[in-house]
Amino acid sequence: MADVSAKVIEALTVLEPEGDVDAKLAKVVDDALSRRLHHYQYVDRRMQQKYGMAFAEFRERRIVAQRGYGFEAESDFWEWELAVDGIATIERRLNELRQTADDGC
Numbered sequence: 426m427a428d429v430s431a432k433v434i435e436a437l438t439v440l441e442p443e444g445d446v447d448a449k450l451a452k453v454v455d456d457a458l459s460r461r462l463h464h465y466q467y468v469d470r471r472m473q474q475k476y477g478m479a480f481a482e483f484r485e486r487r488i489v490a491q492r493g494y495g496f497e498a499e500s501d502f503w504e505w506e507l508a509v510d511g512i513a514t515i516e517r518r519l520n521e522l523r524q525t526a527d528d529g530c
Contacts, residue, residue, distance in 0.1 A: 468508035
């Protein structure tokens with residue numbers, strides 16, 4: 426891993442005054458991932474309310490095709506797919522990050 430510059434460490438200390446550099450970075454990354462996870466969960470909830478179904482059903486029922494491949498349905502599909510994939514990816518990354526922190530590594 427590359428060395429972290431003094432300016433980055435100073436900025437990191439403003440955000441997270443306690444702990445060593447690894448602990449500070451882990452906390453900042455955890456916070457950023459958590460914010461992104463909340464955003465993706467919000468998109469997923471909004472789309473579920475809009476269409477009255479989960480994404481898997483939306484895809485299986487081919488709602489985009491049913492709506493004539495219109496811009497709104499197509500756009501919603503891609504935004505929703507990104508959110509659902511993002512939820513799974515970020516939850517996995519957060520679990521890995523938190524497991525590493527719990528192990529003291």
